Amino acid sequence: MGNFKRTLITTALPYANGPIHIGHLAGVYVPADIYARYLRLKNEDVIMIGGSDEHGVPITIKAKNEGVTPQDIVDRYHNIIKASFEKFGISFDIYSRTSAKVHYDTASEIFRKLYDTGKLTEKTTEQYYDEENGQFLADRYIIGTCPKCSFERAYGDQCESCGTSLSPTELINPKSTISGNQPVLKETKHWYMPLDQYESWLREWILEGHQEWKSNVYGQCKSWLDSGLQPRAVTRDLTWGVPVPLEGVEGKVLYVWFDAPIGYISATKELTPDWEKYWKDRETRMLHFIGKDNIVFHCIIFPSMLKAEGTYNLPENVPANEFLNLEGDKISTSRNWAVWLHEYLEAFPGKEDVLKYVLTANAPETKDNDFTWKDFQTRNNNELVAILGNFVNRALVLTNKYFDGIVPAVGKHTAYDEETLAAISAIKAEIEKSLDSFRIREALKNAMDLARLGNKYLADEEPWKLFKTDQQRVKTILNVCLQITANLTIGLEPFLPFSMEKLRGFLNLEKYDWSNLGNTDLLQEGHKINSPELLFEKIEDSKIDEQLQKLMDARKMNEMAEAKAAPAKESVAFEAFGKMDIRIGTVLEAQKVPKTKKLLQLKVDTGIDKRTIVSGIAEYYEPEALVGTQVCVLVNLEPKKLRGIQSQGMILCAENADGSLHIVTPDAVVKNGSEVK
């Protein structure tokens, strides 16, 4: 690492059309937060920037579907996102948004400078235009038939049925989703960032100059560069966004990929009048924390923009993570397959650190990883409770019990005491080595070694066996344990900030900076500690089952939404249908067939007779609730013996997409025996 005086940490701007989920947290915000807290604890000059990305077509489409304005949509999600980050303890120095005025000004200024200095190229192309509404159509506002698979609702940029990338002019029978009309092609002028002109510079800067970047990041950059860069439009025809700051270009805005990363600069301006120090002073180190889907924007496109502008720093590192899956499936906002942060905070109050811990211990740093609720429970119960919580609790409880909560004097250290205390400094070096190379997951493991060290020491020394015979020795043992505990409040502070604050409260200890980690007399003899509560508590199966049930419900909803009607059967002559004798009847009695799950025995008045029918609907209806209900009965179905009961006919049911059965009943009371035809 070079000699830098300060660090600017940016975190990917979450898109304001949905709340934050664990995938966002594991990929970006938790590692960035740990790293920022670590630097702050080292008294370094660091700021961490965040904000909502509030432009782009998906937001305008969502607004249109809900009959509200785009501003309504972004206000809603910006507020949810901001509040959940705060509650979760992501320590942004500022969390801003791209609909802020300072951002409009900043993005316009940068566009203007690129335009004025000839860094942008101008090109006129033909694009689809909706004549009725008088507007050009973004790709997502055009649907038509996919030329590859004939799916009839393919979008102008992609067919969601076969996954092919499309351009709007490839669609067969294109239609505007706004008016429903066929759009016409019309000329429109746009400005482009000529990325092809930056290719050789990027090769040198990244492929030669930044070989220390994580292999997943470096590899993706190389593959983009190897396949050649194309000019990319920085403006588009849309009304929601930062207006293009030129004369006579109404209805054009900056493309969201262009304005969003500038949001980092705007937010810094909003934070401090000294913002240029963080962006332009060569002694500032800029780090972009992002997910892998953002690598091309932060390693290739945004640096090219900054390079073209000429006065800004380039990122020093881009420690991007891969994706986190959930219970074996891709996290999906539209399919509600996610653990939402605001819902987690409701369901697990006071357990912010538990989620941080699990997401870090299982972070998708070099490959995609899977979050499971079982693993969440196991890591809480077997690691946070059984290792960290258990050690701390025993050290504090024994001190309170034997010495009224007064830190006992240390006698002569044994060789084992010395070895144990010396290990703290060694662990400190390990944590630093891991954090300095963005191996945050490894760093957490290193920091937890402090608790493992304490646990092992206590188990080996067994002070409770010595108290009657050798109080002097017990004093020394507990002194060592308390020094380890005090060190935990420093070593684990970046990872578990809420819990370490709590622990400092138990110890009646001030907050120490990082340089004190390894110091073995943080607690002086005679210092009074408080009586402890539990640092972590076990998570019971029932809490986990609730969360799993929620996911199962979401899966079922998705299956229902995706289910397609079975194709029509072969046609039959009318006489064939006429052979079926279907009558309306009323259920007189109903009871479960013993020792079966699915079967109900019904007595039905069919108007012709009162007969017994066995029906497989027991999972969906309580017998009592059926009495008095009118049903459709196929009365001339040949009788059949089921579980020893003669069933005379069949009750007609609709089978829903989830397999559940629903009785077909007339919408008014009908005389029993009426024919259904």
Ligand SMILES: [Zn+2]
């Ligand atoms: Zn297709």
